[in-house]
Amino acid sequence: MQGKLQEIDIRSIMQLIELGQRTGELFVEASVSQYWFVFCLNGRIIYASETEGSIARLRDYLRRHQAEAALDRIQVPPKADTNAPEYAHLWALLESHQINPNQGKQMVGSMIQEVLFDLFSLHQGSFIFESGAPLSPQLAAFEISPLLKGITTQVQEWKKLHPYLQSPDQYFTIVNSAALQQSLPASVYETFQRWSDGSTTIRQMSRYLGRDIFTIGKAMYPYIQQGVIQLSEVTELGSVKPLTTRGDRLPHIVCIDDSMAIQKTVEYILQGAGYQVTTIGNPLKALGQVFLLQPDMILCDVAMPKLDGYELCAMLRKANAFRQTPVVMLTGKDGFTDRIKARMAGANEFLTKPFGERELLTVIESYVGAPPQTAEPVSLAASVT
Known part of the structure; x- marks a missing residue:
């Protein structure tokens, strides 16, 4: 089952999954940098992951239980599902008794609703929708019909908050503390003040407090109208993230591609922009080399002899060292099914050849940031082919 959302809406898709008692994964893509997975078992939802695909969301939910520090101490089994690293971490927390089953079920339920x-x-x-073995083990299974009814109402009510609230990913700041303090109970005011730092979103606030997004937005709405609380402008998903380096060295990018022309061109562009670059032509040797290099990001061609990019990416994702390393697949194909395969293998993004210099650098910067004292980017007349 596959298609466009212009032809069938999400509600209908979920109803088909429920009526057919289907087991497998629903993948929904709004753009190359915005997508979701919904995991189903016999027509029920057992888990749903967001675009980020990391454990940042789980850390937000754990904050309510003062257990976020436990994420840095647990060990996740190598066989964990590559499409659900967050779920694997949640199970590790349960097995190590850092959280209890009821807390785990509440978090999974909130993640699904979100x-x-x-x-x-x-x-x-x-x-x-790809039928297949269910995500395991299962912590809970949620009936679809009640979820559809509740979420439909929330979305309809949320739309009434426009244009003051446009996205749950907007940051908020208190600009008139005196007026807000007079309007709210002391405990509620302290809660808002604690997170009114310009770096907390409405979505995060809902996670911290264990409330749905609409409830938090509705509570803030009158104060936003009055100008007491100010929201950030809506920005595109996938904006540049903070620079992540290991030690004091520059971000290290590894490009795995059997084409010498691609290797040289990627190396020329990235070195000119100030990155450290290593190119590898043999996919079989690449597996061992990346473990030695421990790069900050991997660019991987899809069509390679003996071991294709999907297989290589899936193998890397099974290793703890590369669970969070950004992997971008390079391919000459631009089909939806190919992007699905890339996501299923654990890739973060899918870059179609030919791509230009600016397109490549934008993707790199979105994951590892721009290197300090970036050199003037090189100018190439032709795109990478």
Whole structure:
């Protein structure tokens, strides 16, 4: 089952999954940098992951239980599902008794509702449902019909908060503390003040407090109208992230591609922009080399002899060392199914050849940031082919 959201809406897709008692994964893509996975078992939802695909969301939920520090101490089994690293970490926390089953179920339920809220707000995109073995082990299974009813209402009510609230990913700041303090109970005011730092979103606030997005937005709405609370402007998803380096060295990018022309061109562009670059032509040797190099990001061609990029990416994702390392697939194909394969293998993004210098650098910067004292980018007349 696959298609465009312009032809069938998310609600109908979920109803088909429920009626057919389907087991597998629903993948929904709004853009190359915005996508979701919904994991189903016999027509019920057992988990849903967001675009980020990291454990940052889980850390937010754990904050309510003062257990976020436990994430840095647990060991995740190598066989964990590459499409659900967050779920694997959640299970590790349960098995090490850092959280109890009821807390785990509440978090999974909130994660599912959060994803459905985003999906029900979509107007365009593509989807595919792949039947297969369920995500395991299962912590809980949620009936779809009650979820659909509740989320539909939330999304409809959220739209009434426009244009003052445009996105749950907007940051908020208190600009008139005296007026807000007079309007709210002391404990509620302290809560808002604690997170009114310009770096906390409405979505994060809902996670911290264990409330749904609409409830938090509705509570803030009158104060936003009055200008007491100010929201940030809506920005595109996938903006430049903070620079992540290991030690004091420059971000290290590894490019795995059997084409010498691609290797040289990528090396020329990235070195000119100030990155450290290593190119590898043999995919079989690449597996061992990346373990020695421990790069900050990996660019990997899809069509390679003996070991294709999907297989290589999936193998890397099974290793703890590369669970969080950004992997971008390079390919000459631009089909939706190919992007699905890349996501299933654990890739973060899919870059279609030919791509230009600016396109490549934008993707690199979105994951590892721009290197300090970046050199003037080289100018190439032709795109990478």
